[in-house]
Amino acid sequence: xxxxxxxxxxxxxxxxxxxxxxxxxxxxxxxxxxxxxxxxxxxxxxxxxxxxxxxxxxxxxxxxxxxxxxxxxxxxxxxxxxxxxxxxxxxxxxxxxxxxxxxxxxxxxxxxxxxxxxxxxxxxxxxxxxxxxxxxxxxxxxxxxxxxxxxxxxxxxxxxxxxxxxxxxxxxxxxxxxxxxxxxxxxxxxxxxxxxxxxxxxxxxxxxxxxxxxxxxxxxxxxxxxxxxxxxxxxxxxxxxxxxxxxxxxxxxxxxxxxxxxxxxxxxxxxxxxxxxxxxxxxxxxxxxxxxxxxxxxxxxxxxxxxxxxxxxxxxxxxxxxxxxxxxxxxxxxxxxxxxxxxxxxxxxxxxxxxxxxxxxxxxxxxxxxxxxxxxxxxxxxxxxxxxxxxxxxxxxxxxxxxxxxxxxxxxxxxxxxxxxxxxxxxxxxxxxxxxxxxxxxxxxxxxxxxxxxxxxxxxxxxxxxxxxxxxxxxxxxxxxxxxxxxxxxxxxxxxxxxxx
Amino acid sequence: xxxxxxxxxxxxxxxxxxxxxxxxxxxxxxxxxxxxxxxxxxxxxxxxxxxxxxxxxxxxxxxxxxxxxxxxxxxxxxxxxxxxxxxxxxxxxxxxxxxxxxxxxxxxxxxxxxxxxxxxxxxxxxxxxxxxxxxxxxxxxxxxxxxxxxxxxxxxxxxxxxxxxxxxxxxxxxxxxxxxxxxxxxxxxxxxxxxxxxxxxxxxxxxxxxxxxxxxxxxxxxxxxxxxxxxxxxxxxxxxxxxxxxxxxxxxxxxxxxxxxxxxxxxxxxxxxxxxxxxxxxxxxxx
Numbered sequence: 099x100x101x102x103x104x105x106x107x108x109x110x111x112x113x114x115x116x117x118x119x120x121x122x123x124x125x126x127x128x129x130x131x132x133x134x135x136x137x138x139x140x141x142x143x144x145x146x147x148x149x150x151x152x153x154x155x156x157x158x159x160x161x162x163x164x165x166x167x168x169x170x171x172x173x174x175x176x177x178x179x180x181x182x183x184x185x186x187x188x189x190x191x192x193x194x195x196x197x198x199x200x201x202x203x204x205x206x207x208x209x210x211x212x213x214x215x216x217x218x219x220x221x222x223x224x225x226x227x228x229x230x231x232x233x234x235x236x237x238x239x240x241x242x243x244x245x246x247x248x249x250x251x252x253x254x255x256x257x258x259x260x261x262x263x264x265x266x267x268x269x270x271x272x273x274x275x276x277x278x279x280x281x282x283x284x285x286x287x288x289x290x291x292x293x294x295x296x297x298x299x300x301x302x303x304x305x306x307x308x309x310x311x312x313x314x315x316x317x318x319x320x321x322x323x324x325x326x327x328x329x330x331x332x333x334x335x336x337x338x339x340x341x342x343x344x345x346x347x348x349x350x351x352x353x354x355x356x357x358x359x360x361x362x363x364x365x366x367x368x369x370x371x372x373x374x375x376x377x378x379x380x381x382x383x384x385x386x387x388x389x390x391x392x393x394x395x396x397x398x399x400x401x402x403x404x405x406x407x408x409x410x411x412x413x414x415x416x417x418x419x420x421x422x423x424x425x426x427x428x429x430x431x432x433x434x435x436x437x438x439x440x441x442x443x444x445x446x447x448x449x450x451x452x453x454x455x456x457x458x459x460x461x462x463x464x465x466x467x468x469x470x471x472x473x474x475x476x477x478x479x480x481x482x483x484x485x486x487x488x489x490x491x492x493x494x495x496x497x498x499x500x501x502x503x504x505x506x507x508x509x510x511x512x513x514x515x516x517x518x519x520x521x522x523x524x525x526x527x528x529x530x531x532x533x534x535x536x537x538x539x540x541x542x543x544x545x546x547x548x549x550x551x552x553x554x555x556x557x558x559x560x561x562x563x564x565x566x567x568x569x570x571x572x573x574x575x576x577x578x579x580x581x582x583x584x585x586x587x588x589x590x591x592x593x594x595x596x597x598x599x
Numbered sequence: 600x601x602x603x604x605x606x607x608x609x610x611x612x613x614x615x616x617x618x619x620x621x622x623x624x625x626x627x628x629x630x631x632x633x634x635x636x637x638x639x640x641x642x643x644x645x646x647x648x649x650x651x652x653x654x655x656x657x658x659x660x661x662x663x664x665x666x667x668x669x670x671x672x673x674x675x676x677x678x679x680x681x682x683x684x685x686x687x688x689x690x691x692x693x694x695x696x697x698x699x700x701x702x703x704x705x706x707x708x709x710x711x712x713x714x715x716x717x718x719x720x721x722x723x724x725x726x727x728x729x730x731x732x733x734x735x736x737x738x739x740x741x742x743x744x745x746x747x748x749x750x751x752x753x754x755x756x757x758x759x760x761x762x763x764x765x766x767x768x769x770x771x772x773x774x775x776x777x778x779x780x781x782x783x784x785x786x787x788x789x790x791x792x793x794x795x796x797x798x799x800x801x802x803x804x805x806x807x808x809x810x811x812x813x814x815x816x817x818x819x820x821x822x823x824x825x826x827x828x829x830x831x832x833x834x835x836x837x838x839x840x841x842x843x844x845x846x847x848x849x850x851x852x853x854x855x856x857x858x859x860x861x862x863x864x865x866x867x868x869x870x871x872x873x874x875x876x877x878x879x880x881x882x883x884x885x886x
Contacts, residue, residue: 453682454782456747464745468711471734471741476712480695480705491695496709498683498747509859510639510672512830513697515662515756548827569827579663580827596694598830599667599756 101269104251105213105229107193107236108258109243112209113143113177116185119240120349120367124173128153130162133177141174143207148172155207175352180433184348185209185241187341191375192239194341196222196232201337203255212255214336215247229264239371248272251334252327256283256302272330277303284324290317302328343379345372345438354393354430358422361390361431366415368436373409376440382407383414384441388421392429400425405458405497407441413459420466424474456498465496486555487563489516489595512598514582520593525583532568532583537594542572542579550585564588569598632809635750635784638672638702641854642812645836649673650786651809652749653779654840655771657787660814662756665832668701668858669814670752670788675702677784682749685709685742689735690757700861709748711738732758736770743777743785750784760790771807811838815853830858 109115113131118124128148132139141157151169153162159174166172186209193200199214215228222228225247236243246257246265253272257265260279267275279302281294293316299305306328313321326332347368355361369386376383384407388400402417456464468477478493526534531547550566557564568583580598585591609624616623634648643649650656650673660666674684684707686693691712699705713734732755739753755763778785787808815833835853 453680454747454749455683456745460745461747464741465709467741468738471737472711472713476714478710479708480693480698480710482695482699482705489694489696493710497706499707508702509857510668511697511700512665512858512860513667513671513701514694515667515692516694518691548825571827577661580830581663597662598827599663599665 101216101249102214102251103216103218103225103247103249104254105196105215105225105232105245105247106203106210106254106258107213107232107243107245108203108208108210108255109189109236109241110208110259111143111145112185112204113182113207114145114148114175115241116182117175117178117350118145119185119188120347120364120371122367123363125240127173128169128171129173129175130157131175131177132159132162139176142177173352178350180348181350182209184346187344187346188239188371188375189236189241190339190341191343192235192241193232195235195378196228199336199338200341201251202339208259210255210258212251214338226264226266229266233264238374248275248330250330250332251336252332253330256327259283273303273306273328276328276330277301277306281305284327286320286324290321293317343440345375345383345440347371347436348433349435350433351431354432356430358419358426361422361434362415362419364434365418365436366411368434369414369418370411372436372438373411373414376438377409379440380443381440382409382443383438385439386414386418387437387439388418389435389437390427390431391433391435392427392431394429396429398425398427398431405462407443408459409443410459413463416463417466420463420470424466424470458498461496461498486553488553488567514596515599516596517594520584520595523583523592523594525585525592532570532592535570535572535583535592535594540574542574544570544572545578546571554587562588567595633782635673636676637669638676639669639856641856642669642834645834645854646810646812646839650784652784653782654809655775655778655785655787655807656810656812657789657808658812658814659789659791659837661791664814665830665834665856665858666788666814667697667756668832669812669834669856670786671698671701671703673784673786674698674708674750674752675704677749678702678704678707680749681707683707683709683747684750684752685711685748686752686754687711687713687735687738687742688754689713689731690754691715692757693754697861709742711735711742713738732762732766736766739774739785740770740777743774743781743783746781746783748781748783750786751778752786752788754788756788756790758790763789768807775807808838809840810836813837826860826862828860828862830860831855832858 114129117131118129128145128151130141130144130148130153133142134140137159139159141153141155141162144153151172152165153172162172162174166174189209190200190211193211193213197213197215197218201212203210203212215225218228222231229245229247233243233245244258244262246254246261246267248254248257248267249269250272253267253276256279257267257275260283281291281300281302283302294305299308306325308325310322310325313325323332349364349368372383372386386402388402390398392398400421402414402421404414404417408414465477475493479496480491481494483490483492521537524536525532532544534544535542547568547570549568552566554564556562564587566585566587568585569580570583571578571580581594582596582598584593584595586593613623613625632654633652634646634650635652636643636649658666658670677684679702686708688711693710695705698708713731715731735753735755739751742748742751774785791813813835815835833853833855
């Protein structure tokens with residue numbers, strides 16, 4: 099059996115990383131993250147630029163604002179636990195591509211995972227090559243993390259916390275590598291830490307050099323564990339976690355956003371991330387639910403449904419843009435959440451002799467644009483209702499598909515052109531039959547009429563109908579038309595419903 | 600050497616006959632347009648096969664002239680072959696029941712119902728009211744650019760002729776180019792002021808239309824029995840580009856075609872007729 103090998107990645111200042119990950123506009127600016135209840139918030143995390151400007155953990159908001167007024171440009175953002183949870187899921191999914199056995203070793207403001215990379219040499223090469231690939235993968239997801247590889251779990255964890263970049267310890271040299279690290283990494287109780295400080299023990303190397311029996315006699319049995327940790331000889335039972343596959347991205351804005359461009363700027367990064375995560379699993383995005391949290395604790399929900407699952411980022415972004423343009427949020431947006439459902443990748447069998455059909459992705463964008471022009475419910479395929487009510491139909495989504503039928507030799511049948519809404523007319527009767535009608539502009543003399551054709555239904559509900567239909571051949575100023583007149587028996591009103599054409 | 604001599608001889612003869620017969624021995628280059636059947640034999644005969652593919656066809660006529668029935672019959676043929684079509688409805692006058700009765704597969708039809716003038720649609724830049732005609736033109740443009748539609752019907756049948764004629768010529772040029780590139784039959788269903796209007800003045804697409812049909816006002820209806828039936832319509836070929844030259848053949852200037860009504864019984868096949876007779880006999884015997 100090969101020797102155990104662990105890789106630990108440590109993403110320090112995780113609250114600031116989680117907030118800046120989807121905000122490229124803030125990544126080049128000094129940003130500090132505040133936590134706590136107003137007005138006594140304190141800085142809990144910051145990016146390197148803010149640290150260079152003098153920001154430090156534990157600063158109050160007033161101190162941060164004073165620093166911002168001195169140097170200018172320091173941005174103070176509130177901490178968002180939801181953003182951190184979404185970022186943690188992305189980070190976990192990213193590292194899960196390198197090993198299925200992962201244990202979490204996060205602290206309060208840092209997110210850390212230890213990967214069991216035993217036996218991955220044939221897949222990823224030597225440990226350093228794996229660490230570099232892991233760091234590049236994290237970089238593409240906008241995370242900064244230090245990585246340490248060691249045969250000992252705790253040695254990898256402590257080295258990742260205290261070092262930058264990539265550290266690889268060869269087997270047997272763990273104690274030497276840990277020798278210069280501070281004792282504080284052991285997270286021992288304060289009284290024992292104070293005792294060690296009084297003894298002048300400040301590094302793990304100095305602790306490891308103490309005799310074990312004398313140390314236990316003075317500090318108790320737990321001192322043996324700390325000494326083993328310092329010697330990188332402490333055994334660890336790996337407790338793997340399972341990364342749940344969830345395509346969700348969340349971004350909270352520091353101020354309410356009203357401009358659609360700002361939303362799309364962030365939405366583009368979120369769609370990029372979702373598409374990348376789906377693509378790594380050889381899947382596509384079937385639907386994307388967009389939840390916009392608005393001022394006043396309201397939520398504006400939208401859904402993007404491409405005709406075929408896709409990972410085309412530009413196409414999805416265009417659909418998002420058209421969807422927001424068609425259904426703009428009624429108030430300023432506080433946060434944006436994208437939740438995607440994964441689907442199988444698009445597989446279309448093309449045929450040389452198949453009839454030309456619209457390209458699904460282009461058709462989606464076209465229909466979204468048409469809906470923006472004509473209205474959400476006014477574009478689609480008509481579906482006839484199962485009723486006797488004349489002119490009833492509903493609109494359904496248009497799906498371009500090849501439904502070839504046998505050639506029909508049926509003769510053409512006279513079509514109707516409907517007036518929506520029907521035009522109210524005044525009708526003069528002669529012997530119970532319409533003889534003349536006036537539509538408000540001109541009078542039509544009825545030459546021939548056929549009817550009445552009585553139709554009624556749904557009398558038990560509000561939308562019942564009871565009408566007499568007349569097919570009339572009318573003439574006005576030399577123009578001859580055939581039209582459909584309807585007498586609403588419940589309201590005793592005449593309407594011009596349609597023209598035969 | 601002999602081929603070169605033949606070429607020289609042909610050029611010499613053509614040069615000699617140039618005044619009387621230009622390019623007498625050179626075959627005329629012609630564009631052969633693919634056509635699609637309208638489903639009405641009389642109209643197909645008038646158009647040498649049907650409406651052109653990849654070009655603009657214009658069908659003008661007053662109300663009750665059969666123009667909508669003609670277009671629905673055309674769409675029925677296109678959808679029956681598995682292709683998808685679109686109906687851009689400027690006045691929201693399309694009747695799905697009539698389309699289904701004519702054999703149009705509604706699942707393969709994209710219907711764009713333009714809003715009434717009262718509806719406001721927010722444009723990108725600012726709130727701007729789009730008239731129904733503007734909406735219809737924009738929708739047609741988008742569909743032509745998307746490609747893949749076998750036929751797109753721009754229904755301006757209830758739009759006043761004076762408004763439709765204000766559509767800029769550049770729009771029709773763009774539509775013609777896009778239809779040619781996408782191999783789409785763009786059918787413009789338009790209105791003429793009256794039956795007596797000159798077709799040249801009634802054309803909206805003007806020189807961009809490959810085919811312009813004029814539907815005449817309805818002939819008197821033959822009222823048979825107690826229901827309306829017996830429609831007959833006249834359609835005139837007002838304009839046809841790319842007509843193949845056929846010496847000695849003269850096309851009819853107009854065709855007359857009949858249309859049934861939705862309540863007319865379709866002709867029964869022999870098997871169905873035999874079954875119907877057996878059913879009637881059985882009913883009589885039982886009585």
